[in-house]
Amino acid sequence: MKWATGTATTRGEPRHEGALLRALELLETSRSVWLAEPESFAERRREEKVMHRRTPRREETRYLYGRRWPGPQAKEAILGEVARLWAMYSRAPFPDVPSADKGELAELDMWLAGCVSTYLADKGELDTWRRDILVERLPELRGHVARLGHPLTYPAGFDNFRCLLRMTELIVHDTDS
Structure with missing residues (x-):
């Protein structure tokens, strides 16, 4: 961290x-x-x-696998980091991405950003249904981030979805949720 x-x-x-x-x-x-x-x-x-x-x-x-915060005050640290990343992420418009992936990425963004938003609104709590969505969609997000980053022809898309990946990994690996 x-x-x-x-x-x-x-x-x-x-x-x-x-x-x-x-x-x-x-x-x-x-x-x-x-x-x-x-x-x-x-x-x-x-x-x-x-x-x-x-x-x-x-x-x-x-x-x-992925990011997390071990040790004491993990919940507060994760919540603070997710809130910091969310502030950047939520202000940005949907980025330029390959047209072939735009539909998938828009759907992925909708589902995962909704879960992140709920996690923050509920002060670090997430119900099983949303946690399962994050866990199930995480490999798909990792694949898209890898494709967007190599070659780096879509830097805004890469930065945007890498930020979403960081938030998703932190929430998935939050030991208290």
Whole structure:
């Protein structure tokens, strides 16, 4: 995560040394949690393999893909980052994209932006139906972002849908929702 995300939990406080030190402590704590997760995962996988469980459960691997905020105050940090990204995303018009993909991207935008908007309106809560929409449409969004980014002939489309991808991944990997 970015430094801005860590300091999002100290909003309203002046940018003085104490606020910055609290933000740094939050980042250090989150980093410690993030570094401990692979070790914990490896230990659980060893135990499961002894019991002949060769495939990890989905909830065990969801943190390996995409953006998230480990550690304390994760909900507040994710909510702050999604709100920051949403402010940029919602002001932008629908970007120029390949005409062959425009219909699919418009539909994808409608569904995912609606879920993001609901997540923010409900202060970080999302019902199962909308969470399932995000999870099901995330691979499709990743594919479109990859195509829009290479070759970079649609920079506004790439930036727009990459922002939507970031928000979607953060919400999907929000542990409290």
